[in-house]
Amino acid sequence: MQPPFDTDPATAASARPSLPNLIALRDDTAKPLYQQLEDQLTHLIGEGILPAGTTLPAERQLAEKLKISRATVQRCYNTLRQRKLLSAHGRLGSIVQGMGARLHPGMDRLKGFTEEMRELGRVPSSRILERAVVADRSIASIFGLSSNALFLKLVRIRSGDDVPMSREVAWYNLQIVPELAQADLSQSVYAVLQTLGAPLVLCEQTIEAAAPTEEECAVFGFERPVPCLLIKRRSYSRDSSMVEYVEGLFRGDAYSYKLSLRA
Incomplete structure (x- = not known):
């Protein structure tokens, strides 16, 4: 299992950016914050930046880092759990389930x-x-x-x-x-x-x-x-x-x- 993003700053920071630094929420768009957060987390999971087994920050923790309400993070996490991209593990928080290997078919010839x-x-x-x-x-x-x-x-x-x-x-x-x-x-x-x-x-x-x-x-x-x-x-x-x-x-x-x- 991957370590949580922000519980071991001495090692995690040198290995990869913390999750809040990968999220860029905007206030100049009509899209709700929870949808922006869901879209960006879905992208990070799909691209393997958040691999299966990664522990995400707790709702309150991520909300404080992003300066948004806990309810916004909670709504996003709940939707990702419904989509089977996250799973809840009690005190461990939310664990990335992943979405399987992304398909990358070539387009070099005609095929069905x-x-x-x-x-x-x-x-x-x-x-x-x-x-x-x-x-x-x-x-x-x-x-x-x-x-x-x-x-x-x-x-x-x-x-x-x-x-x-x-x-x-x-x-x-x-x-x-x-x-x-x-x-x-x-x-x-x-x-x-x-x-x-x-x-x-x-x-x-x-x-x-x-x-x-x-x-x-x-x-x-x-x-x-x-x-x-x-x-x-x-x-x-x-x-x-x-x-x-x-x-x-x-x-x-x-x-x-x-x-x-x-x-």
């Missing part, structure tokens, strides 16, 4: 969620929430097709080691792969497309910050919205036909992307 999870050493799984053949004018416009074109719409929860990692809404061009409408999609759709003779060879992808909806918070187990990554992807076959359009919301507390850039 199933392959990505396996490369990261996690067991992938999917739960289909909706599967339907639909005509959607706005989606048809994205594909550059007529408004009455038919698509397979697939809404899934994608998990790694049974932890929900993303909620994904995907549309597939049935003019290119009509057999997909009846195929077994309980596993990798990309593998199915390969089998059907329509492998994906190119994608255009954008990543942006997004706040989860109430439904998505329930999927990820969030007590309140936590910043997430919204990934939009257009994927193409060998003849440059657009086969797939996906909007996937990935949980921001356990997922980040790694890029390798060369001059």
Whole structure:
């Protein structure tokens, strides 16, 4: 177990900054102090600056250091306990539970969620929430097709080691792969497309910050919205036909992307 941050100043100070020095609360923003504190502690835990086993200062102690009310720290700590990031240990105070290893998948080539999870050493799984053949004018416009074109719409929860990692809404061009409408999609759709003779060879992808909806918070187990990554992807076959359009919301507390850039 890691020592408390401010009970052994002779050694802790030389090893790392004290917790209060890592926190910067602002009074020029509408965000409540307890939310600012929660966000910053979540970041410190997620980045490993506060590793699992670290003992945090007592509520009164931290409140005095930060010059805020004890109730503010108490509310923050309670929320982090609900999110399983902290645990209460009586006189020992609050102990960091951590959030598991943060995922850092690369973006050096086109690959599906199933392959990505396996490369990261996690067991992938999917739960289909909706599967339907639909005509959607706005989606048809994205594909550059007529408004009455038919698509397979697939809404899934994608998990790694049974932890929900993303909620994904995907549309597939049935003019290119009509057999997909009846195929077994309980596993990798990309593998199915390969089998059907329509492998994906190119994608255009954008990543942006997004706040989860109430439904998505329930999927990820969030007590309140936590910043997430919204990934939009257009994927193409060998003849440059657009086969797939996906909007996937990935949980921001356990997922980040790694890029390798060369001059």
